[in-house]
Amino acid sequence: MKLLNRQTEQLSSWAAYLLVGTGALLMLAPFYFMFVFATHSRTEIFSLPPPLFIGDDFLANLEILTSRMPFWRNLGWSLYVAIASTALTLLFCSMGGYAFAMFQFRFKNMLFALVMATMLLPSFMNMIPTFMIMDMLGWIDQPRALYIPGAASAFGIFLMRQSVAATIPKDLIEAARMDGCGEFSIYLRIVLPLLRPALGTLGLITFIASWNNFIGPLIVMRTPEMYTLPLALRSLQSPVNTEWGALMTGSAIATLPLVVLFVLSSRQLISGLTTGAVK
Amino acid sequence: MGQVSLQGIRKNYAEVSVIKGIDLEVQDGEFMVFVGPSGCGKSTLLRMIAGLESISGGELRIDGVRANELRPADRGAAMVFQSYALYPHMTVAENMGFALKMAGVPKQQRAAQVGRAAEVLHIVELLARYPKELSGGQRQRVAIGRAIVRKPAVFLFDEPLSNLDAALRVSMRTELSRLHKELATTMIYVTHDQVEALTLGNRIAVFNQGHIEQLGAPMDLYHRPANEFVANFIGMPNINLIDRPDSASAAHLALWEALQGSATVQRIGLRPEHLHLAGQGIPALVVLAEHLGDSSILHLQVEGVNGLLKAKVVAGQCITGQMVCIAPDASRVLRYDVDGRLMESGGNS
Ligand SMILES: Nc1ncnc2c1ncn2[C@@H]1O[C@H](COP(=O)(O)OP(=O)(O)OP(=O)(O)O)[C@@H](O)[C@H]1O
Ligand SMILES: [Mg+2]
Numbered sequence: 001m002k003l004l005n006r007q008t009e010q011l012s013s014w015a016a017y018l019l020v021g022t023g024a025l026l027m028l029a030p031f032y033f034m035f036v037f038a039t040h041s042r043t044e045i046f047s048l049p050p051p052l053f054i055g056d057d058f059l060a061n062l063e064i065l066t067s068r069m070p071f072w073r074n075l076g077w078s079l080y081v082a083i084a085s086t087a088l089t090l091l092f093c094s095m096g097g098y099a100f101a102m103f104q105f106r107f108k109n110m111l112f113a114l115v116m117a118t119m120l121l122p123s124f125m126n127m128i129p130t131f132m133i134m135d136m137l138g139w140i141d142q143p144r145a146l147y148i149p150g151a152a153s154a155f156g157i158f159l160m161r162q163s164v165a166a167t168i169p170k171d172l173i174e175a176a177r178m179d180g181c182g183e184f185s186i187y188l189r190i191v192l193p194l195l196r197p198a199l200g201t202l203g204l205i206t207f208i209a210s211w212n213n214f215i216g217p218l219i220v221m222r223t224p225e226m227y228t229l230p231l232a233l234r235s236l237q238s239p240v241n242t243e244w245g246a247l248m249t250g251s252a253i254a255t256l257p258l259v260v261l262f263v264l265s266s267r268q269l270i271s272g273l274t275t276g277a278v279k
Numbered sequence: 280m281g282q283v284s285l286q287g288i289r290k291n292y293a294e295v296s297v298i299k300g301i302d303l304e305v306q307d308g309e310f311m312v313f314v315g316p317s318g319c320g321k322s323t324l325l326r327m328i329a330g331l332e333s334i335s336g337g338e339l340r341i342d343g344v345r346a347n348e349l350r351p352a353d354r355g356a357a358m359v360f361q362s363y364a365l366y367p368h369m370t371v372a373e374n375m376g377f378a379l380k381m382a383g384v385p386k387q388q389r390a391a392q393v394g395r396a397a398e399v400l401h402i403v404e405l406l407a408r409y410p411k412e413l414s415g416g417q418r419q420r421v422a423i424g425r426a427i428v429r430k431p432a433v434f435l436f437d438e439p440l441s442n443l444d445a446a447l448r449v450s451m452r453t454e455l456s457r458l459h460k461e462l463a464t465t466m467i468y469v470t471h472d473q474v475e476a477l478t479l480g481n482r483i484a485v486f487n488q489g490h491i492e493q494l495g496a497p498m499d500l501y502h503r504p505a506n507e508f509v510a511n512f513i514g515m516p517n518i519n520l521i522d523r524p525d526s527a528s529a530a531h532l533a534l535w536e537a538l539q540g541s542a543t544v545q546r547i548g549l550r551p552e553h554l555h556l557a558g559q560g561i562p563a564l565v566v567l568a569e570h571l572g573d574s575s576i577l578h579l580q581v582e583g584v585n586g587l588l589k590a591k592v593v594a595g596q597c598i599t600g601q602m603v604c605i606a607p608d609a610s611r612v613l614r615y616d617v618d619g620r621l622m623e624s625g626g627n628s
Contacts, residue, residue, distance in 0.1 A: 171364035174331050179429075180352035180381035193368040 034255070037248040045244050061249035065236075068243065070225055071250060074232040077143060079257070081228055082210040085147035089206045090199050092152040097160020098191050102173060112161075119154045123215070131219050145220040146213070146228070156202050163198035164191065200265050208258060229254045280342050281355070281432035281465030282307045283328060287337035290323055290489075297323050299489040300337065305433075305467060310459050313469045314476040315486030316512070321469045322437055324486075328467065329358050329435050342432060352381070357426035358435040361442065363418045365410040371421050372397075372406040378429045396427040399461065416447045423455075427462070434466040440475065452478060473513055477501065485509050507619040510548045516576055518613075519549045519588045528583020534561045538612050544622065548613035551576065554590040556597070557606035563588070565601045570594055579605065 037045050040055040065071050099105075100112050130149065139145035168191060176186045192199070214230040221227055224235065233250045236243055283305040290298035297320050305311045313321040326332040328339060330351030339346045346354050357378075365374050375396060376389045384392075397403045400420045410418055419439065426434055439455075440448045456479060459466055470476055476483050477497040485492045485500065485508070492512075493505040504510035510518045521538065523545055524531040537560070538547045563579040566587055577590040577597065590605060597603055614622045 169362060169364065171360045171362045172366065175358070175360060175364040175366075175425075176377075177331065178329060178351045178356075178358050179378035179425075185381070190366060 031255070034248050035252050037245060038252040039249075040245055042243060042245050045248075057245060058249065061243075061245040064243050064246040065250050068236060068246065069227075069232050071232065073225060074227050074229050075253070077226065078211060078228040078230075078254070081143050081146045082207050084143070085150060085210045086203050086206045088147055088151035089153060089156050090203055093156030093160045093202060094192065094195055094199060095187065096152060096157040097162075098164050098187060100157065100161045101164035102168075102170070115154045115157055119158075127215065127219055134220050140220055141222050141226050142220075143226070146216050147210070150210075153206075156206070159202055160195065160198060163195055167198070168194055204261065204265055207261060211254075211258060280307060281305075282340075282342050283433055283465065283467065284340040284343075285324075285328075285337065286340070288324065288327065288334060288339060289336035290320070290327060290332065291335045297489055298327070298335075301491060303484060303491065303494065305465060308463045308465055310466045310468065310479055310481045312476040312480035312483045313467065313486055314471060314473060314483055314512075315492075317471060319486040320489045321471075321486050325358075325435050325437055325467060325469050328354075328433070329356055330354050331358075352378070355432035356435055357429045357431035357433075358437070359422050359426050359439045361438045363410075363422040363442075365418060365421055365425070367410050369409075370406065371402065371408050371410070371413070371424075374410070374421060375406075375425045375428045378425070392428050392430075393424075396424045399427065399458070400424045415443055416451065419443060419451060423458070427458075432465065434464060434468075436466065436468040438470055439468075441470075441472070448475075455479060473515065477513070485512060487512075503621065504548070504613065505621050507546065507548065507615050510613060510615075510621075514550060516551050516589045516591070519551065519554065520615075521547045521549065521588070522585060524583060526583045530561050530563075530581050531583030534581060534584065534607070537561065537607050537609060539609050540614070543616060544614045545617045546615045546619070548615060549607055550611065551589040551591040553608040553611040554579075554588060555606050555608065556590070556592055557604050560604040560606035563603055563605050565597055565599055565603060568597060568599045568601075577603075579603070581605075 033050075036051060036054060038061060039058040040051050041057045041060065044051055044055060044057070096115075100108065100115075134140055134145045134149075137145075139148075172190060172194075173186055176190045181189060212230060213228070214234070217228045217231045221231060224232065227235070229250070233247060233254065236247045236250070283303075285301050285303040285305075288298060288301040288303075289296065301324060303311075313324065315321050323332060327334050328341075330346070330349060334347050341349075341354055341356070365371075366377065369377065372390070372393050375393045379389045379392060393406070394403070397406055400423060402417065402420050402424060405413060405417055405421065410421070413421065419442075422439070440451050443451060452475060455468075459479075468475075468479060477500075480497055482495060483497055483500055484494045487508050493500060493509045495503075495505075500509060500513050504513060504518075507520060511520065521534065523540060524535050535547075538549065540547055561581060563581045565577050566580050567578040569576040569578075571594070573594055574591050575594045575596065577592060578587040579590060580587055588605075616622050
């Protein structure tokens with residue numbers, strides 16, 4: 001009876017593995033084919049059966065890619081905007097979240113509600129106002145039009161406020177004050193280091209969002225030299241003459257930074273830093 | 280140097296008055312204990328001295344200098360928190376040296392000072408560890424070490440031992456006593472544990488609802504509590520407070536007689552150890568006998584007297600349910616008037 005139980009248990013765990021494994025394969029397949037197609041010409045891609053393994057047209061594809069658009073320049077802008085917006089978001093959201101979590105000031109709850117309320121606005125409602133404001137500021141075709149508006153995101157502030165409240169005891173702040181820290185050095189020397197896991201998460205989310213942002217650059221960028229990658233790669237597609245090989249090459253290159261980033265940060269994201277702060 | 284002077288210190292939160300005018304002189308090198316029931320405002324007062332809480336009224340002077348408006352770090356006070364509040368991302372050495380670093384002390388000098396403090400506290404081997412790698416008692420030592428390193432004029436402790444288990448609490452208590460002798464620095468120590476208060480303090484301030492009920496040496500407080508609140512608060516088990524008899528109970532009247540209560544006395548306090556068993560005297564029923572090994576606490580019912588009287592007697596003399604005779608030690612009686620204030624010895628005249 002017991003043996004039977006163990007057998008069915010094993011069987012069901014195998015079934016679970018099978019299910020999860022199939023799911024993982026289904027998720028990974030498009031990525032695999034993206035990398036494979038990046039090394040094949042357009043005609044090879046559309047042959048039957050399609051190529052399943054790495055080919056040798058990568059450089060040819062890259063050449064098509066770079067002749068059709070200033071690819072490296074676009075990649076550069078993507079990196080620049082993603083880094084700038086991540087850095088600014090981390091700075092402003094951690095300061096804002098810390099203030100909302102730890103300080104007492106007038107209209108605090110009202111202000112926080114206001115910040116949260118901005119999350120309720122559907123993003124497409126912002127499109128036209130964003131364009132008008134950027135146009136008014138003369139920021140059209142300038143990268144800052146991409147990283148300044150989102151620098152203090154409501155979601156980021158909320159996330160930071162929650163992690164400050166959860167991971168930083170008030171005593172710690174007071175101890176630092178007794179030890180001679182001013183408000184800014186408390187933030188810099190105590191709050192920021194303790195927020196590292198949360199900052200890592202927010203940083204990753206922000207970087208990915210900026211990296212994949214398509215609508216934003218579509219609204220404010222006009223000249224192809226200023227495009228970020230998603231926008232630039234989109235310009236390869238047309239109803240009749242899409243260079244699929246080159247498009248896949250560009251997409252594959254565009255994915256690489258995210259993969260690297262994820263590998264580097266996954267450990268940081270999990271580690272809990274505050275254990276042992278207070279008993 | 281470490282003289283703390285409080286003059287008419289008050290604290291209000293909006294409409295609520297939490298500290299109601301405290302006058303207190305803490306001498307240089309003194310171990311001052313603030314004790315009182317929960318919510319009486321002792322932490323608040325300590326935090327006002329530290330500079331973590333603003334002062335609503337009155338004047339705080341540290342070493343003769345008005346400190347009301349000084350930043351916490353400039354007051355020359357170091358605080359040990361109940362939660363220890365160690366910086367989790369710094370090693371023990373970095374934790375202890377942080378204040379010096381903020382004050383711009385060069386690295387070598389910092390290391391030397393941290394090393395010396397670590398020796399005093401026997402935590403040299405822990406210096407490279409992180410707080411999460413320490414036991415509760417070790418964290419406590421580090422927290423104290425962090426305060427020592429700064430060479431403050433005043434140490435402020437807010438219930439530093441309450442997170443430790445009973446055995447560790449006792450050993451840290453003696454340690455703190457030793458430390459105070461060694462450093463000879465002023466210490467202000469908040470606790471609600473009267474044993475800590477009595478054993479550690481040079482003087483004790485008993486707080487109640489935002490004011491000081493009595494200020495004095497531990498044994499003064501124990502033997503001559505100025506009012507019923509202090510009498511009741513200090514002492515374990517609690518003091519017996521016996522009301523003036525209004526019934527016609529013979530036992531109650533006899534007890535009052537034996538206690539030498541007079542016309543102006545409203546209530547009489549008698550420590551349990553001053554209530555003895557006797558061959559003859561006032562009859563009492565042992566409702567409960569708690570045997571503590573060397574002594575027993577008897578909970579006694581005397582006819583007509585409200586509540587139970589407690590007597591601390593040599594162990595093993597009687598059992599629960601027995602009838603005994605009791606006799607108070609009339610020379611140790613504390614007499615209180617209608618307002619609950621101690622009547623100067625003339626109470627029985
Ligand atoms: N921020 C605040 N706003 C309003 N009232 C407060 C505030 N902080 C403390 N109090 C009140 O002040 C009183 C004193 O608080 P305090 O923390 O000093 O008590 P305590 O004597 O240290 O008690 P415990 O032994 O429980 O720590 C309490 O009645 C508390 O409710
Ligand atoms: Mg307290």
